[in-house]
Amino acid sequence: MGYPKPVHRVIAQQIEEDCVLLSEAESHHLVRVLRVRPGDICLAHDGKGSIFRCRLVRGPEGWQGDILEKVESQTESAFSICLAQSLIKKDKFEWVIQKAVELGIDQLVPVISWRTEVRLDEGGLSHKMQRWQKIVAEAFKQSGRKMLPTLQMPVPLEAFLQNWSAELRFVLDEAGGVPLRSLLEEKRTARSCYFLVGPEGGWDERDRQLFAAHGVTPVQLGKRVLRTETCPIAVLSILQYELGDLG
Known part of the structure; x- marks a missing residue:
């Protein structure tokens, strides 16, 4: 058979x-x-x-x-999530894109911070955007989603903070912050979120000054040190479980 x-x-x-x-x-x-x-x-x-x-x-x-x-299919979470991911090395960034789409992000914004090592010229950016959009499309189809996530052009960190808003806003900070669990307990009614993940070298103090100026809460996930490409996947899983449609 x-x-x-x-x-x-x-x-x-x-x-x-x-x-x-x-x-x-x-x-x-x-x-x-x-x-x-x-x-x-x-x-x-x-x-x-x-x-x-x-x-x-x-x-x-x-x-x-x-x-x-x-x-008729319901594969979209009622909780809207934007991931602002600092540009990291090629394979790691592409892996983050794929898994973030599978886990239900609505929007992904590549961010350029003070310690971002990846630099893009105009020609290279066009090629990478095409490549990244293809990864978004393939992950969208594979996961059976209904709404195609938006992939934004890379922006400086300050421009992101000035132009994006959400009910819940936080940044993963290796220097410390409130436990993510505690923040989510306070924000149970939030229906939209953006969170930021830094580059391999971590955030610079000038980045942290921008977070403070824009009311973005620094958070931590726990005692263990996670790679930068692991952080967004861990956070997305937690968000969808606690406030979205996972589990």
Whole structure:
């Protein structure tokens, strides 16, 4: 007895009345990598909250999915989270992006702080943004989410603090702070959050002055020292368990 054929997920380029149109890149991935055939079933996400069960067909302008039905699914947390992650080395940052999307972030902002070692020129930034957006899209599909998280352009720390707001705001600080557990007990009714994670070298005192000026609470996770790429995953898991939809 054979196993049921897996149902592949795609991001729709455009939704029409009875079909979804796919981008050239999505079509190439389906045909060349996943080896789908006409008549196969897929789930098409519009990234704005809708998912459609479709039958794949070869249209006049490329692959498309004939809509069979709209799929009702609740995979988004009611607790909105923005992760402000200081730029770190390539593989570590890409891993953080992938896992953060799986754990339900709504927005990811790469932040440039005083001790950020990664530097981006204009050409390199364009290439990295394309790469990072692809990771976001793949993690979005893999986790079956309905809303495609927003990946912002890298910004200086001060610009982030001036332009982003949330009911719950905190920073992971290796120099110490209130226990995250205590902060969450005080903010049980919060429905939005942003938190900041520093670079490999930690925060500079000038960063901490900015946090204090903008009312961002320094917190700690415990006695053990965690790598910078471990911190956001630990925090996201805690937030979704305590205030979101995990567990």
